[in-house]
Structures are given as structure tokens and as C-alpha cells.
Amino acid sequence: MARYTGPKCKLSRREGSDLMLKSGVKPLEGKCRKSAPGGSRRSGGGGRKMDYLEHLREKQKVRRIYGVLEKQFRNYYRRADKMRGATGVNLLQLLESRLDNLVYRMGFSLTRAQARQFVSHRLVTVNGAPVNIPSALVTVGQTVALSERGRKLSVVKDALELALRRQPEWLDVDTENFSGVYRELPHPEAAAQDINPNLIVEFYSK
Numbered sequence: 739m740a741r742y743t744g745p746k747c748k749l750s751r752r753e754g755s756d757l758m759l760k761s762g763v764k765p766l767e768g769k770c771r772k773s774a775p776g777g778s779r780r781s782g783g784g785g786r787k788m789d790y791l792e793h794l795r796e797k798q799k800v801r802r803i804y805g806v807l808e809k810q811f812r813n814y815y816r817r818a819d820k821m822r823g824a825t826g827v828n829l830l831q832l833l834e835s836r837l838d839n840l841v842y843r844m845g846f847s848l849t850r851a852q853a854r855q856f857v858s859h860r861l862v863t864v865n866g867a868p869v870n871i872p873s874a875l876v877t878v879g880q881t882v883a884l885s886e887r888g889r890k891l892s893v894v895k896d897a898l899e900l901a902l903r904r905q906p907e908w909l910d911v912d913t914e915n916f917s918g919v920y921r922e923l924p925h926p927e928a929a930a931q932d933i934n935p936n937l938i939v940e941f942y943s944k
Contacts, residue, residue: 793941800933804833805850810873815942826935827926834924837862838872840882844911844918848897861888876920883917 801811818828833839841853841862854872856862862869863883864876876882888894898913905911906928911918926935 793937796937797941826939830926830935831923835875837874837876840876845898846894861885878920881919889916
């Protein structure tokens, strides 16, 4: 299945939350904060159906925040479920460890979609070696950096100058050298953007 290329605002409206998919300096406002596309709907079927919809919406929201396709997301969940520790925490840490996400988190791009383009065009290195797979998982201690060609892009300079997001505490970012070290796995409460991973675990557990 191809990636969604339609209006980003529509996705945020559908999930009732700003998914940070647009590159503007302000949170989504106006029509982006209205009800889901198609207007409000009555949900019948009692509590079970409402629970299912709540779990589904949480899963879809997280999938869209990180720009992950359905099959990819399911594979991440399966991997997280086999790891030691809480599955929901493991899932978020896997998603946060994606190379495109780290490029975004370090402030070198305005959106994760833009970060994916950088990686795909071989503008990003890991420990000095070019990597062109956005979903590549970076391990703690590795260094992510922009190539010489990537550092010259005006959009990168714009992203750094805007400083929209504080660099997370689990990253050591050197903006002068366009690089950063993945210092430690993020705590879920710090990484989560209005996310409840337990709802996702419950969705897949049924």
C-alpha cells in the first residue's frame, strides 16, 4: 500500500490531535481542530464497540505520527512483544529509534516526512556511513549526521533556526556540525505525544 499523500490536516482532524505532520511554526488551528472528516457520528453497539474504536484510533494515530504503514507497524508490535519489558514501552522506543525519526528529533528537518526524504536521498550518515533506509533502527551510542550536501540545504538551516522543538534529553545534538548522538533510549512519557501505548497493546491483544 502506498503512503498517504493527501491533506495532512485531514489526518489530524480524523485523530482529533495535532500529529505534527505539517512544517508550520504554529500548532494546527481552525479547520484542523474541528471534528473528524464527515462530521460527528453516533456509535452504536455498546461499550465493546466504543472500546474497539478507541483502541483503533490510538493505533492509527501513532502509526500516522511516525509515518509507518500498517504492515510495518504490525511488525514493530510483534518485535516489541518479543522483547523483555513492557510491550507498549518497547514499541515506542522502536519507533523513536527509526533513523528518519531521529533526524527529525535532532531538528534537522521540519517534519518526519521531510526527514524520510533526506535519508532516501542519501543525505544522512550513521557512524560516518551513508544510510538510505528511513526505517533503519539506530542503536544507542551511534552518531547520526547530515552529509556535506545535506548541510547546505536551506530547509535544514530553516529547521535549526526555527528551533520549534527542544532537542530531547536522550539525544546529544551538535548543531554546528549537523550531528547528534543517540545517547539513551527515551522514556515513554517523554517521547509520547499524547499517546497511550496501553491502548495499542489492548488492540492487538484481542
